[in-house]
Amino acid sequence: MSNRHRSKQTTAPAAAAASSPEPVSMKKWTVGAIVSLRSRGTQHVDKIVCSHEYLSCALKIAHSLANQLSTVEQERAPHTEKSNTNNSPPVIEASDKSWSEYIYISCMTKEAVEKDMKDESSTHNSNNDDKLDPGELHNLSKQLSTLLENDNNQNSIDYLDVRGAILNEGAVDGLPLSDNGKLEIRSLGIAFYELFSGGHLTVAAEAETLGRTAAESEVGGDDELYGNNPSKRRSLQSSSSNNLDSLAQVQPSSMVSISVAPLKLLGLPTALCDLISNMIDSVDGDAHDNGGSYGFISEVRDDLKLMIDSPNLYLQDVDLAKAVNVGLQFGGSLYGREAELQTLKECYQRSISSECEVAMICGTS
Structure with missing residues (x-):
């Protein structure tokens, strides 16, 4: 990725x-x-974004982007240790910019990338129309096929190039990078918000419509659907909490007033919604104090990798309401076993009442 300043243009x-x-x-x-x-064959956008095909592709793109930004984060590590100084170079676009307009995606071979690195970059207007001409659509269809072919084998893609005008040498709305990159994590979370909704939702429109508070934006709580979540990161440095509080005070209300509830309504996995919520809440002092937000993009990258490697574990929600109603069931009818059946039912009731008990069933039918 290039670190050329691009306030009105993107490369x-x-x-x-x-x-x-x-x-x-x-x-x-x-x-x-x-x-x-x-x-x-899929007809509705809200069904497409929840499909295995779209989620698989979007997760690979998200992980590639987080991985590249993690490299920048590591290179900048000596600067971020001095969080109370203003010497850290800002490396993000201004907060009114949407990263999704600055991120460029392409699936290439390693040979093509090596040649590409030698070429001069071409400049495009960042406000260009999102409409696709037939040639672009054909190109994107081929890229999608390349990603789908890589469904179960990471080696089938030689290189996934996800780059863009994210780095910025200029000041970020006059704010130094004393927040250890929290604005970057939030900006990346907003880009993920749009990516995983299939462009159907944008943070700006959602915040204006719902006017949610930061507390209301938390995923989980009384929801009926829960999945296995990659462990929430609590590795934020306590020394930067005061800086985070100050940062939250000077940001517009929409900076910390974003709900990911619409993503859940689309049917996206709870773990993924949690990840995006924690990223967006990274500039929220309360979320920082509660240990519920990310401290580093490398943590986002690691959680995305868990979802890619173990989708059945992290991307399959369990409907607890239905699970509770299932109770004790048998594959077929039992005859002449009334006493044994009653014993099993009593054992089951004790087990769901937090009593530890083991039941062994032996014999032939």
């Missing part, structure tokens, strides 16, 4: 060769993926 990687896919903005990629998957 996308130039195509390395005629055979390599032309990089497109994340906004356009999302539109193209939805259109392509719809042409394959």
Whole structure:
């Protein structure tokens, strides 16, 4: 990724060769993926974004982006240790910018990337239309197929290039990077919000419509659906809590007043909604104090990797309401075993009452 200042322009990687896919903005990629998957049989956007195909592709893109930003984070580590100084170089776009307009995506081979790195980058207007021409749609369809072919084998993709005009040498609304990169985590969370909703939802529109408070934006609570979540990160440095409180005070209310409830209404996995919520809440002093937000992008990267590697564990929600109603069931009818059946039922009732008990069933039918 380049660290050239781009307040009004964004730079996308130039195509390395005629055979390599032309990089497109994340906004356009999302539109193209939805259109392509719809042409394959899925009719509704809200169903497409919850499909295995779309989630699989979006997770790989999200992980690739988080991985690249983690590299920048590690390179900057000596600066962030001095969180009380203003020497740390700001590395994000201004808060009124949407990262999804600055992130460019392309699936390439390693050979194409090596050639691409030698080429001059071409400049594009960051406010270009999200509509796709037939050529772009065909290109995006091929990229989607490449990602889907990589469903169970990471080696089938030589290189997933996710780059964009994210780095910025200028000041960030006059704020020094004393928050140890929390604004970056939040900005990346907003980009994920749009990516995983298929572009159907944007943070700005959602915040304006719902006007949620930071407390209301937490995922979980009384929800009926729970899944296994990658462990919530609590590795924030306590020394920066005062800086975080000050940062939250000077940010617009929408900075910490965002709900991910609409993502859950789309049917996205709870663990993924938790991840996005914790990223967006990273600038919230209360979330920081409660240990419920991310401190480093590398932690986001690691949790995304868990979801990619173990989707059945982390992306499959369990309906507890239904599970509780299932109770003790048998595969077939029991005859002449009334006493034994009653014993089993009593044992089951004691077990769900937090009493420890073991039941062994032996014999032949």
